[in-house]
Amino acid sequence: MMKIRTAKRLLGYSFGAITVASGAAQAEGDLFIYNWTDYTAPELIEKFEAETGISVSIDTYDSNETLLAKLQAGGTGYDIVVPGQGFVPILVEENLLLPINGPELLGYENITEQFKDPEWDPGNAYTIPWQWGTTSFTVNTDVFEGDLNSYDVLFQPPEELQGKVGMFRSAEEAIFQAQIALGVPQCSEDPAEMTKVLDLMKAQKPYVLTYSSTGILERLVSGDVLISQNWNGYSMRSRMENPSLEYAYPPEGVPAWVDSLAVPKGSENYENAITFLEFVLRPENIALQSNFAGYANGVTGSEGYMAEDLIGQPELSAPADVPLIFGKTCSPEAVDLRNLVWTTLLE
Numbered sequence: 001m002m003k004i005r006t007a008k009r010l011l012g013y014s015f016g017a018i019t020v021a022s023g024a025a026q027a028e029g030d031l032f033i034y035n036w037t038d039y040t041a042p043e044l045i046e047k048f049e050a051e052t053g054i055s056v057s058i059d060t061y062d063s064n065e066t067l068l069a070k071l072q073a074g075g076t077g078y079d080i081v082v083p084g085q086g087f088v089p090i091l092v093e094e095n096l097l098l099p100i101n102g103p104e105l106l107g108y109e110n111i112t113e114q115f116k117d118p119e120w121d122p123g124n125a126y127t128i129p130w131q132w133g134t135t136s137f138t139v140n141t142d143v144f145e146g147d148l149n150s151y152d153v154l155f156q157p158p159e160e161l162q163g164k165v166g167m168f169r170s171a172e173e174a175i176f177q178a179q180i181a182l183g184v185p186q187c188s189e190d191p192a193e194m195t196k197v198l199d200l201m202k203a204q205k206p207y208v209l210t211y212s213s214t215g216i217l218e219r220l221v222s223g224d225v226l227i228s229q230n231w232n233g234y235s236m237r238s239r240m241e242n243p244s245l246e247y248a249y250p251p252e253g254v255p256a257w258v259d260s261l262a263v264p265k266g267s268e269n270y271e272n273a274i275t276f277l278e279f280v281l282r283p284e285n286i287a288l289q290s291n292f293a294g295y296a297n298g299v300t301g302s303e304g305y306m307a308e309d310l311i312g313q314p315e316l317s318a319p320a321d322v323p324l325i326f327g328k329t330c331s332p333e334a335v336d337l338r339n340l341v342w343t344t345l346l347e
Contacts, residue, residue: 033276034058040289054272081262111298120329128260128281129259130298132256133296137248139161155181166216168213168229183252184197187330232294237294247314254324258326261277
């Protein structure tokens with residue numbers, strides 16, 4: 001039955017997609033996932049393998065830029081990737097994703113209305129939601145006792161935090177918060193505005209211990225860093241190990257994001273990828289992922305399967321007066337300017 005549905009889904013698209021379906025039949029039993037570091041629940045994969053007999057392998061990356069570069073290089077061999085919403089239109093425009101025709105998936109009706117027909121993927125032609133949340137920064141309150149809900153604490157750290165600052169190694173994510181702090185539009189094409197961003201980050205640089213998007217939890221818990229850019233779920237997991245860690249909500253707002261599941265061009269196991277997409281659209285399954293990662297998901301009914309200790313956590317519920325600013329897909333000019341700021345900063 002799965003092969004019949006998949007064949008119908010593919011017939012409306014390119015001959016290349018039909019070739020993928022043919023290849024999938026020859027590669028029965030495998031699924032290769034390329035996902036963010038420490039972002040795939042082992043329990044979810046174990047259950048999927050037990051139910052389907054499909055063997056799953058996982059490689060990881062640390063930024064949307066890394067994912068994009070890998071797919072642009074071609075020949076990845078991956079069947080599932082997990083881009084952020086701002087990068088989905090880029091991947092589609094560059095013909096790096098295969099259509100999944102979301103409304104035909106079993107369980108599509110379970111997707112919350114917020115994530116059906118999203119701006120970044122009209123009609124869910126290429127993606128379904130995986131996890132969503134916010135990005136801010138986490139502070140060790142044993143060391144810093146002031147008001148942490150200010151971008152000044154991150155970009156102009158007080159003496160007790162200097163030299164112990166952690167920043168993402170991602171132009172998109174690191175710079176976005178600096179833009180919010182300064183009131184600069186995310187997709188600014190104005191060199192003067194982006195010079196202000198560069199100046200702010202260059203002034204911060206002497207106090208930064210590391211630019212890295214991996215190992216954040218470990219560095220915070222150990223005290224190697226005392227303040228770090230962070231995602232809300234990761235911050236919650238950090239706090240579970242070190243109660244002095246607190247997630248900040250500056251009044252200017254915090255970035256919000258949605259990570260989605262997609263099938264990259266070149267997938268040799270398209271049918272198995274579709275099976276995985278339908279598997280995670282079942283509420284009891286995606287709840288395993290949320291329980292592990294500490295993020296919300298886009299599937300109705302999953303709340304009843306989620307761990308009780310997730311309910312009401314401050315990292316998962318931003319204050320009502322703090323704006324959630326969803327990342328956009330910027331113009332090539334804005335991206336080039338952002339990348340110039342980033343390369344200049346890291347020189």
